[in-house]
Amino acid sequence: MKKILLLAFASILAIALTACGSADKEKSANGDKNSEKITIKHELGKTDVPKNPKKVVVFDFGILDTMDKLGIEPAGVPQDLVPKYLKKYASDDYTNVGSLKEPDFEAIANLDPDLIIISGRQADVYDQLSDLAPTIYLGVDPANYMESFKHDTEIVGKIFGKEKEAKEELANIDDSINKLHEKADKVSKDALVVMANDDKISAFGPKSRFGLIHDVFGIQPTDKSIEASTHGMNVSFEYVMKQDPEMLYVIDRGTAIGEESSAKKVVENKLVKKTKAYQNDNIVYLNPEVWYLSGGGLESVAEMISEIDKSLDEAK
Numbered sequence: 001m002k003k004i005l006l007l008a009f010a011s012i013l014a015i016a017l018t019a020c021g022s023a024d025k026e027k028s029a030n031g032d033k034n035s036e037k038i039t040i041k042h043e044l045g046k047t048d049v050p051k052n053p054k055k056v057v058v059f060d061f062g063i064l065d066t067m068d069k070l071g072i073e074p075a076g077v078p079q080d081l082v083p084k085y086l087k088k089y090a091s092d093d094y095t096n097v098g099s100l101k102e103p104d105f106e107a108i109a110n111l112d113p114d115l116i117i118i119s120g121r122q123a124d125v126y127d128q129l130s131d132l133a134p135t136i137y138l139g140v141d142p143a144n145y146m147e148s149f150k151h152d153t154e155i156v157g158k159i160f161g162k163e164k165e166a167k168e169e170l171a172n173i174d175d176s177i178n179k180l181h182e183k184a185d186k187v188s189k190d191a192l193v194v195m196a197n198d199d200k201i202s203a204f205g206p207k208s209r210f211g212l213i214h215d216v217f218g219i220q221p222t223d224k225s226i227e228a229s230t231h232g233m234n235v236s237f238e239y240v241m242k243q244d245p246e247m248l249y250v251i252d253r254g255t256a257i258g259e260e261s262s263a264k265k266v267v268e269n270k271l272v273k274k275t276k277a278y279q280n281d282n283i284v285y286l287n288p289e290v291w292y293l294s295g296g297g298l299e300s301v302a303e304m305i306s307e308i309d310k311s312l313d314e315a316k
Contacts, residue, residue: 040155042137044126049134052161053114057097060119063138064089065297066153069169070162076111078103081257083289085299108132115159140296142228145212146177149296169298176305177216180312184218187312189282192222192245195232195292196263197253202232203239210291213249217308222246237271247315248277249284249308256288280316 036051055075058064061083067074068086076095095111098104100121108116109132116129119139129135138155141148150170157166193204193213204210205226214221222245227233240248252263263285268278277283286307294300 038158040136040159042155043139044123044137047130047134047136049136049159050114051159053159055111055113055115057095057108057111057113057116057133059097059100059103059122060117060139060296061086061100061294062140062296062300063117063119063152063156065294065299066156066166067160069298070156070160070165072156072160072162075113076108081293083294085289086294103129105129105132142209142211142230143207145296146216149301152296153298173298173301173305176302176309180305180309181218183309183312184220187315188220189246189312189315190220190222191247191249192240192243192277193249193251194235194240194267195251195253196266198262199266201235201237201240201267203235204228204232208232210249210251212304213308217305219247219308237269241271241274244275245277246280247282247284247311248272248275249286249311251286251291252288253292256292282311282315284311 037048038051040047040049056067056072057076058067058074059078064074064077064086065083068089074089074094076097077089078099079090079094079096080099082090095107096104097107097111103122103125105128108129113133116133116135118126118129118135118137122129123137126135126137136155138152139148140152153166153170154163157163191213193210194201195204195210203223203226205221205223205228206214208226208228209230209232211228213219222243248267250263250267252261254263255261268283272278272283284307287303290300290303290307295304
């Protein structure tokens with residue numbers, strides 16, 4: 001009898017161990033999403049990040065924009081200056097992790113994220129953030145806007161298992177750009193791009209922060225010698241008058257950072273009124289949130305294309 005009981009117990013134990021082994025194999029085959037890692041090469045180094053991370057802190061609004069388009073939820077965002085079209089991320093449903101320039105390290109540590117995504121504004125604190133969680137740098141390179149934008153989008157797709165969706169969205173963007181480029185060739189007007197900041201303006205040409213208007217969308221620059229820099233080339237309104245652009249694109253930094261808009265009053269002065277752009281009603285005020293805060297996202301790039309496309313339709 002004892003022998004029969006021992007044999008029965010041994011059989012039950014063997015079945016249990018086999019079941020556990022099968023479960024572990026199935027878990028491994030399906031992928032424990034937080035244990036599977038991929039290596040991401042980025043501007044500040046090489047980082048192993050979990051596949052399909054559950055708790056993600058995002059400091060770049062362009063990447064947040066792309067995640068939003070692909071249906072990926074972040075856990076924490078800097079809630080100061082969140083663009084209106086992404087305003088849901090400023091709610092209590094998401095952890096406020098500080099501002100774009102000043103991360104709240106305590107809030108991030110308490111959240112205990114699986115991944116942190118930063119860009120240029122947070123580059124100086126990369127090491128500190130890396131101590132809290134795997135941290136990667138994703139941000140567009142103005143000199144190679146589309147290449148870096150596509151690269152970032154593909155990286156997001158790879159991390160979150162959205163490669164197919166990312167590829168489809170990028171194909172739509174390419175199609176829209178091709179059509180816009182054809183329209184720009186037909187309209188054939190030169191343009192000057194300026195950013196208004198209080199009572200000052202700076203100009204942006206090819207390969208600059210807003211240079212995709214020329215480099216990618218095909219709008220001819222009024223001045224091809226503008227120095228490419230992050231903050232643009234400081235210019236005077238006399239400069240604008242002498243350049244005499246056929247179109248003038250304006251980005252209002254004050255509005256982007258939550259200040260009262262004064263760009264129209266500042267820009268449309270006696271000197272600028274002498275330009276072809278003003279006289280033909282071809283001064284275009286671009287969406288400052290999209291261009292200044294969240295550029296480089298799937299939604300923001302699509303909106304940029306739409307704005308320039310509309311401006312060409314309305315050009316006189």
